Amino acid sequence: MALLHGGQLQQMATRYQVPVDEWLDLSTGIAPLSYPIPAVPLHYWQQLPQLAPHLNLAARDYYQCQNILVTNGSQSIIKALPNLWRQYNQQSNKVYLPAKGYKEHEHAWASAGYNICYYHDELPAKTDLSEHCVLVVINPNNPTGKLFTQTEICQYQKTIKEINGLMVVDEAFMDVIEPDQSITSFVNNTDHHTLVLRSFGKFFGLAGIRIGFLITSDYWQRAFSEHLGPWQVNGPAQYIAELALKDKIWQQQQRENLHQLRLQQEALLRDVLGSEIIAEVVSTNLFITLSFNQLVIAKLLHELLCKLGIYVRLTDEQTSLRFGITTKANFPRLVDALLQAKIQLKK
Ligand SMILES: Cc1ncc(COP(=O)(O)O)c(C=O)c1O
Incomplete structure (x- = not known):
């Protein structure tokens, strides 16, 4: 059965009878500011996707790794992995x-x-990890924000190798972590026991072009390429990603902008809802997760916000709400909706 995710705007529009273009969609951890789309040369649209050595070089530089496979999103690796590992x-x-x-x-x-x-x-x-086991770490975790240090992860990487297991580190939200705790530079060509997944769409604000990366050994690169088949990533996406990965100035600006927006949005949420409602705030520069003094509040607030056209992510446990980061222009609407919802909650 398909899982429930953020970003399912069409379903929400139908359910709450609010037209798609009237929603403020904060249901994902995708940056609200996107890498500017360049004019894409015609041949990228006309031809089948080619091997992309320049994209590969740009990705190896950005992710600081030896070996990288470009995919149409890290999701395709997540899905294919269990059977390949078996x-x-x-x-x-x-x-x-x-x-x-x-x-x-x-x-x-x-x-x-x-x-x-x-x-x-x-x-x-x-010491509890059994021989041949798989350890999946989402670092930082979405939605809890929990972050393990590079040193901690590398210690586990060593243990997993010794017990002939597999360590999967999903670094979908790592681009905004400072100082960087990524382990991409600790994965070498002969290490068949570590896979690192990176998403492109979140930090670069371009989830729609579907591109992601797998950092691992030659063996796994070949195994996944063979399994996934040709033309995984379309030419325009390759072209745009190459420019974005090389554009260090934009990346720095994006990090700073997201950081400032997160601080301001977090302050806004705390101010409006207050400590009588909010129990805990955890955040990265791509999302803010709130848990509440009463468990039932997450579900109620989610419902009230949806009715006002504000789409946030109710976590799977239904005990927290995750807010994507938005731009300042949307702050007044968010404040207004939160104030209205707060009045309703008190009734
Ligand atoms: C933690 C995490 N990993 C991986 C993905 C998959 O993203 P993508 O396929 O765009 O790389 C997501 C998507 O939301 C995610 O939240």
Whole structure:
């Protein structure tokens, strides 16, 4: 069954009878400011996608890694991985997953028949990890914001290798973390026990062009290429991503803008809702997750905001709300809706 995600605006429009273009969509962790789309040379539209050595070079530089596979989003790797891993290691049947986090990981491993073990805030103890197991870490976690340091992750990387397991590090939101805690530069060509996933769409604000990256060994690069087949990433997406990955000035500006917007939006949420409603705020520069003094508030507030055309993400546990970052122009509308919802909550 398809999972519920943010960004399902069409369904929300039908459900709440609010036209699609009247929503303020804060339901995803996609940057509200996008890399400016350049004029794309005609041949990128006319021809089949070609091998893209320049994109590959730009990606290796941006992600600081030796080996990279360009894909049409990290989601395609998440889905294909369990069966490919089974072909590689038939003795593996156990996966450790974060209890809260992007559910497509769980969906993929469970669908392939693996036994799932959940861990909560901290990673499972290294001594508890069984031979051949898989450890999935979403770093930083979406929606909890939990971040493990590069040093911690590298320690697990070593253990997992020793027990012939697999470590999957999903760094979809890593671009906004400072100082950088990515482990991309610690993955070498001969390490068949680590896969790092990177999303392009979130930080560059271009989720629609569907592009993502896998950082791993030659072996896995070949295995996934073979499995996914040709023409995974369309030519215009390759062209745009190459420019964006090389544009260090824009990237720096984007980091600064997102940071400022996050600070302001977080202050706004705290001011309007106040500590009588909000229990905890966790955030990265791409989303802000609120939990509340009463569990039921998340669901109620979600409903009230949706009725006002503000679409935020109710977490799978229905105990928190995740707000994507928006631009200043939308702050007044957000404040207004929150004030109205707050009055309703008090009734
Ligand atoms: C943590 C995480 N990983 C991976 C993905 C997949 O993103 P993409 O396929 O665009 O790279 C998402 C999408 O929301 C996500 O939240």
